Amino acid sequence: MDSLTHIVLGACIGEVFIGKKAGRRALLLGAVAQSLPDIDFVAGFWMPVTKDLMAHRGITHSLLFVLLVTPLLAWLADRWRRPHNIAFSTWLWFFAAELLTHLALDCFNAYGTGLLEPFSHRRFCVHAMFVADPLFTIVPLAVTIALLFMKTDYRRKRWAAIAFIWCGFYLLIDVINKSIIEAAVKRIAKEQHIEYRRHFTTPTPLNNLLWYVVLETDKGYHIGYRSVFDSKPSIRFTFFPRNDSLLNPVKDLDELKDLFVFSQGYYTIEREGKSLVFNDLRFGQRVGWYKPDATFVFHFYLQQPYGNNLVVQRGRFAGWNKAVFESMWHRIKGE
Known part of the structure; x- marks a missing residue:
């Protein structure tokens, strides 16, 4: 997915997990955590173009990366700005949710995601969403902007929930539309x-x-x-x-x-x-x-x-x- 989608959806996830205790910093931390797998863009500074194409959405988009990096990020966050009242398990769930959401969204478009790197170079892609879809992004973007100015109270989680419900609904529509097209294509090709x-x-x-x-x-x-x-x-x-x-x-x-x-x-x-x-x-x-x-x-x-x-x-x-x-x-x- 495009960077803006990862940023705003990451911010909403941050609000749900640590917003009550971390305040607006949760939005920033969520946006950064959700964007972390795309750190592989730095490979383009020294790799030839085709090698960079192969590296992108590779190891940093793998389940192994999530498994190794999640506890490290949780450990670092647990020691950030101490004292705080955020449990280590909360940090674990927060970073796991951010990284796994990034990987799942990237699997929906055409580029392909190396979920099993480095054990398998197979790229997973559902071909169900264009890499940038304004209708998917507009709701989490609006919610993130609202959260920047909203007071810290129980309503903030409700707003974040609206973003998740919309995104889930939109992904369901993507899958339904793809099934409609797939059925039509197979029938028409035969005819x-x-x-x-x-x-x-x-x-x-x-x-x-x-x-x-x-x-x-x-x-x-x-x-x-x-x-x-x-x-x-x-x-x-x-x-x-x-x-x-x-x-x-x-x-x-x-x-x-x-x-x-x-x-x-x-x-x-x-x-x-x-x-x-x-x-x-x-x-x-x-x-x-x-x-x-x-x-x-x-x-x-x-x-x-x-x-x-x-x-x-x-x-x-x-x-x-x-x-x-x-x-x-x-x-x-x-x-």
Whole structure:
């Protein structure tokens, strides 16, 4: 999830566990604790881009990290600003809740989370929420702002509870919407005689109503879009060839080996000028519902590594204008 969501939800968790005894400091401590797994961003300062991609959401997002760090943080907090009347067990539960919530939320979007690192490099992803969803974040954000100015009394926990209820309800809607899309995709693929090896569905930017659909075949991918409100018994798919043969000149690149693993095998290769481009399909297209042949958000220049900064979300909102927003709203309403 985005940093703002982790910060405000962490603040609300802090209020529930230690707000009565720590006051407004609980909000700050909760925001910091919830954000701690993302400390792996510092790896980007010295690691090559592809190694950084592999490191992010790796060991600091693992259950082992939670198991080792939780008692350490509790021990440090227990000795912070003594004397205090917060039990050591409360600190343990507080930090465990913060870290586990971070890991769980990150599993909902497309990047993938290394829950079992370092014992397994498998990345877990539910593909049920876009990395930043304003409707999910708006309630815990409003509650956190309210808690900053509210007096310390019993009402504060009630406000924090509103944030948790909303987030839980929204995640349930995400799962329900995904099940609707999954059922439709499997039915439609069969009716349209599309044979595929595997597939995934994931929300388009900033919502959970319009979904991006990828069906993998031996030679490439059928890509389309489906709204939960669609009534048409079909999906307009566009086929993108994988183009593996283009990789022969660069097949020994270390970066390429990392990208194969990182993309979980969902990739295409294309030529752009004099460079080959590796597209990771999991992160979607730029306004693909508006322009079916649109380029992909994640595109890595295999022969121009100096141009690969911010590769995960590079150009995510490039080309967005009034017409694009109107097309998204029209597409969400269904066909």
